[in-house]
Amino acid sequence: MSDKFLKYLIAFIALAILLLSPQAVKADAIVSPRVFTRGSFVYVVEPQRVVFLSMDTRSSHTLYIAEDEHFTIVSAVRSDDVIWISNNMGAVIALNMQTGGIEEFGRGLAGEGGQLDVDRRFLWVASSDTLHRMDLTSREWVALSIPGNDISVRGIITFNDQVHIIAADAVYILNAVSEDWVVVPHRDFVLKDGDFY
Numbered sequence: 637m638s639d640k641f642l643k644y645l646i647a648f649i650a651l652a653i654l655l656l657s658p659q660a661v662k663a664d665a666i667v668s669p670r671v672f673t674r675g676s677f678v679y680v681v682e683p684q685r686v687v688f689l690s691m692d693t694r695s696s697h698t699l700y701i702a703e704d705e706h707f708t709i710v711s712a713v714r715s716d717d718v719i720w721i722s723n724n725m726g727a728v729i730a731l732n733m734q735t736g737g738i739e740e741f742g743r744g745l746a747g748e749g750g751q752l753d754v755d756r757r758f759l760w761v762a763s764s765d766t767l768h769r770m771d772l773t774s775r776e777w778v779a780l781s782i783p784g785n786d787i788s789v790r791g792i793i794t795f796n797d798q799v800h801i802i803a804a805d806a807v808y809i810l811n812a813v814s815e816d817w818v819v820v821p822h823r824d825f826v827l828k829d830g831d832f833y
């Protein structure tokens with residue numbers, strides 16, 4: 637199977653799932669599936685479920701389903717052969733792409749769920765006032781307070797030993813080595829003449 641064909645097939649499957657899912661029928665539903673692939677296997681993460689599709693056997697089945705809206709998936713990220721998922725109940729779920737096994741970590745850890753990212757050593761979960769870090773080897777959690785009061789986390793990005801938490805009012809940057817924070821308010825993101833060459 638060519639790479640181009642596989643990409644088109646994945647896009648088609650994601651669109652079909654969007655159109656056929658119960659959430660697509662509700663006018664106020666926001667469906668933004670994430671698609672992850674491993675060889676000829678496709679994993680589609682939706683707000684209410686995770687679906688496994690095999691291109692070899694043309695079969696599919698649901699690996700995880702949210703019991704109700706309280707378990708809605710709020711964030712998903714991939715690291716090697718693991719898809720990490722957080723839900724509204726604050727649980728972090730690891731879905732092993734090799735075995736299809738699911739393991740839950742830190743239920744209630746991040747209040748109403750948190751945004752996820754992962755680097756080579758840690759899984760990061762950012763919620764309203766806390767950044768949770770899980771060591772990928774030992775599975776131990778450490779909680780780090782985010783400066784400010786009850787921030788509205790929109791996303792998280794990790795790179796070069798830094799964790800950038802994008803919030804409604806600022807970007808909160810953690811140096812993962814020294815555990816020092818820098819807060820850059822959005823009002824400081826003003827471009828001046830000559831900023832782009």
